Each structure stands twice: as C-alpha cells, then as structure tokens.
Amino acid sequence: MKVTIKEIATDAGVSVSTVSRVISNNPKISESTKEKVRESIERLNYKPNIMARGLVKKRTGILGVIMPKEAITLFSSPFFIEVMQGISLKGKERDYYIMYDFCKNEKEEYEGTKKLVESGLVDGICLMSTRKGDKSIKYLKELQFPFVIVGEPEEKDEVLWVDNNNLKATYDMVKKVISKGENSAVFIGGDKNLTVTTNRVEGFKKACKELNIQSVVHLGKDFSREEGFRLAEIIFAKENYKNFIVSDDNLLKGFLEYVEKFNIKNINIGSFNRTNLKRIWKNKVFLLDIKPEKLGIEAVNLLIDNILGDSKFTNKVIDIELN
C-alpha cells in the first residue's frame, strides 16, 4: 500500500505534524530534524496524498482549462496545442496539475465550468474562448472564483486576461513591410466576429492612414487554406495589388498557393505565423511569430498569482516583437 505521513513520522521518530512542517519547509523546524525526516521521505519514497491535502487546505493545486470545440477547428489547431503546452509547462513549474475539459458548445462550456468549480476539484479556471455575453464568465465573476481568459474579453473589468497586442503588431508590421510611396495595401483576415480580427484590422488601417495609402480589407469566413486561396482569387481579380498583410498561417498558405500558381511577382507580404514556412518562403514573406506558448505561460502565471492572492486584475497584453 501507499506510504503515508504517519509511517514517515514513525520511521523518523517524530510526530506527523513535524513531518507536515518539514514538507512545507516550516522555518521553525530544526535543520537536524528536517534532515532526518527528509531522509525517511526519500528512503520510503513518500508522496503526500493530494486528496487529503486538498480536503483540509481547500486548495487542490489543480487548474481547469475549458477548451471550446470551435476554437479547435476555427484556427488551425497548432495554436491551441501550443497554448496548452505553455499552460502545461508553467503549471508544472509552479507545481499545479492541469485538467482539460473539451466542450462541444457553449452550453457544455458553461456546464463544464460549473462542474469543475462545484466539485471543488480546481483552484482556478482558464477559459480559452470568449463570447458575447459569456455565461461562464458571468458565473465565475459572481462566485469570485479565480479565472483567466486567453484572448480579449468583451467586458474587461474585474477579469484576468492575456492576449497578444494584435493592434500594435499589425501596425508595426505594416510599417515594416510596406514602404512609403505605395498607394494601397490589402489585409487578408479570417472570421470578422473575432476580436483578433477586429484588432488587426484596426492596426492595419491606422498604419495605412499614417502612410497615407489606401487600405483594403478582405475577410474570409474562417482561417483555412482554402479561404486564403479564394480570397486571393477575389483580390487579384480586382487589381494587381502589391502589398499584403495576412492574418494567419493557413490563410497565408492558400494565398501563396495562388501566388505561385499564377507566378505573381514583386509583392510584399507580412504574415502572422507559427509553422515552419521559413525554409521555402523566407525571402518573400515577412513572418511574425505570435508565440502561442507564451500566451499559455502568462495565463497560468496570472491565474496562479490570483489564486495565491498575490495579484489583483493585472492583465497581460503581450507585445509581439518584430524581428
């Protein structure tokens, strides 16, 4: 059977509370007993029972992550996988376990959130999506239960959230990629209902305005390769534009497919990117890594700080650096 704190106490010749104190590294315990106890712990391979600890501390050391199904299919999934990796990495580092709940729809998200909270299983929740009038957010807010959102929420007060500075990044990218003296630039984006799209378009327009060039925006219905190709068809049917900002990986791939197919030359492209297109396209496209893993890392940091009471509502807008 599994070794318990009691056996360690007996083995080390001390009381259970002393063992407990050694585990939490209580400074009041003498180095000599600490030594003794640690030796026993090591030798008997003792691991504290999380359940028992959680029961008394009212803290489990577990974080819950709500994954919306749409989010998985909406973007190309590497984004979410990478955010998850960031979450996992930082979770481990700060000694938290991560529990994921994949949800099929908004209702499941809400119910999953409630269930996780009410079962007392998690200390905090990470929401991977935001919606208009999000019920989960409302619920968590009312309960004052610690949570963080990956992405920019509609209502920003009293919520913890992490997102890239999409507006600034797009703005900077335009300035970098598109030289003065051009007369127009085209933005190719995905779903118009997403904050990420809105923000990038805004940054795009702002920069175009300052450069005094015409801004053309084309938004597809999703972020797929097919949409990228389709939008390219539409765009080039109109005019031989020369400057492009592409909002996502797969859109770019589709766009480039068109460009290559019809052998279009002398164009400038800036794109938000994660996958390794560099090898083939490095000389033609300015690629900006949006580092989804960092989003996960920061989300977890914010959340744990909040749980531990170390922080108030300091959100994190991550500046993507142009390289």
Added chain:
Amino acid sequence: MKVTIKEIATDAGVSVSTVSRVISNNPKISESTKEKVRESIERLNYKPNIMARGLVKKRTGILGVIMPKEAITLFSSPFFIEVMQGISLKGKERDYYIMYDFCKNEKEEYEGTKKLVESGLVDGICLMSTRKGDKSIKYLKELQFPFVIVGEPEEKDEVLWVDNNNLKATYDMVKKVISKGENSAVFIGGDKNLTVTTNRVEGFKKACKELNIQSVVHLGKDFSREEGFRLAEIIFAKENYKNFIVSDDNLLKGFLEYVEKFNIKNINIGSFNRTNLKRIWKNKVFLLDIKPEKLGIEAVNLLIDNILGDSKFTNKVIDIELN
C-alpha cells in the same frame, strides 16, 4: 461557502449517511426518503466534494493522460487533438475527469507518470506513445496500476492498448484502389521507426504480392507536407508510377502539390486522411478516415473497465471501414 452533505442532511431531516446512500443510489433506502433527499440536493445545488470522496474511496474519478511532445509534432497535430476529444467525450460520459500532462521528452513522461500515480490523483493512466523499452510501461506494470496505450506497444502481454488495424486497412485499400493488371504500386510513408509505418507497409506488401504487382516503398523522415513533396520528386524522377498509397494527411498534401504542379494525370491514389480534402480531391483520391476520436473513446473505455475491474486485458484493434 460551498454546500456540504451535512447541510443536505439537515435540510432533508435525515442523517449524512442516508444522504450518502441516496447519492450512491443504495437500494436499501426507501423511495420516499430518496425523493426527499434528492429534492434538497437539487434545491441547494449540492455537489459532492471530489477530494473528500476520493480520500475515503481511494478512487478519484480522474484519468491521467501523458502527452509526448514528439507525438504532437511528429504527426500533424489534428490527430492528437482528435484523440483527446474522444478521451474527453467518453470520460464525461462515464463521469471521469481528465488530467493532461504534456511532456518534453521520455524522462518527463516517466516522471509525469510516476508523479500522477504517486500523488494518488488519478485512477488510471493513458499513454499516448510507446517507445522501445518504455520505462513508464515497465513502472505501471510493476505497480499493477491501470493504464492503456494508444498505439501498438512493443511488448503486448499484460497491457491494454488500442490501435487501428493498419495492416488490414492498407491491405484493403490497395485492393480497392489498385486494379488488377497494373505492374507496380508505391507506398509513401513517414517515420520508419513507428509501428504504424511498419504495419501499413506490411499490409501494402501483402496486397501487392497477392495482386502480383511490384511494391515500391518510400519512407520520409516525418509526416510533413514538405516530405510529401520531396518524396514525390524522388519517385517521379525514377519512373512514371501510376498507383500510390499515401500514409498520412500532410504527406498527401505535399504529394498532390507536386502532382498538380507538374500536371500529372491518370494516377490512382489511396490515402489515410482526416482533414477535409474531399472538396478539391474527391474524384482523384480515395480517402480513408482513420477516426482518431474513436481511438480515444475506446482507450478510455478499456481503461475505465479495467479500473472498475470489469475487464482483463482485452485489447482493441479498430477496423477502419472502407467506404
């Protein structure tokens, strides 16, 4: 504060043990009291504390999933995301929570496994990878701790595992796609060290032999689009082959890229596939959906059955149906 079993007891005018019995639907409790207690539970929105329950029952209702980082990058990630969705789906259905541990390397996998087991946090473990001389498997076996592997393990005795019947599926595919009278067929696959590759090659060769055609095998170093394209270059440089079996999504994409670029006509292609290529290619390629979600579902079923003691070591080889 959260409502406890005690408050339900008081509210319903019974003892805590009665409430507990109602929750576990103990047949000895009269319908009338059950009714009464359930009403209280409902009204006060009572949810049992998982930690407290876990402590006494020595069972947490949590499953741990070990995700190898390589696995995430090796294949195109949709595969794993979909397996995860299957795991989540079935987990929910059978009332289990899922805890994921993303690992950077074999060492982390082993340590993650140990930690999960030793903390008493999970009732069972799902391994998403197998390696030669896998330490995690050895550890879990020795402890007789319930676990399941997604994929075909090296050592098959006393382990629970789930995998597609890759040999049979490839065999069937050859028979379906390649008509008699041809003189050769090419298999395009990824990493040769993976069981999935070995099995598919075997099925391929077997079918070719029966059809009395020459079998040509080309394996890339990974399953990427780039490799698909590169292999196509190599293959077509040799000879104008006409029959192809492609082992994965991205390989196929790269292969088709080449085929389209050089306008190659009149070839037969069969491929294992998940993404929606159908729209563009449905008339040219025979696509076989390998349904990763099902793998996840079956893995969880096997694992939970094992935890509950309902099963011995009945592995599950899933037949992919040709449609």
Added chain:
DNA sequence: ATGAAAGCGCTAACAG
C-alpha cells in the same frame, strides 16, 4: 430502512 461513529491522510491551531 436508517443513524451513529470511525476514519481516509493531511494541515493547522493550540499547548508547551
């Protein structure tokens, strides 16, 4: 059919 009480493994006062 139901209640009383013990106890799962741990932490946190309280005492000394």
Added chain:
DNA sequence: CTGTTAGCGCTTTCAT
C-alpha cells in the same frame, strides 16, 4: 522547536 488534537467532507461498518 515539537507534539496533541480537532476536523476538512465524505463513505462505510456496525448497530438498531
């Protein structure tokens, strides 16, 4: 500095 004790919320004998 360390031990004693109560109790976290629940399930499970053991009574009745």
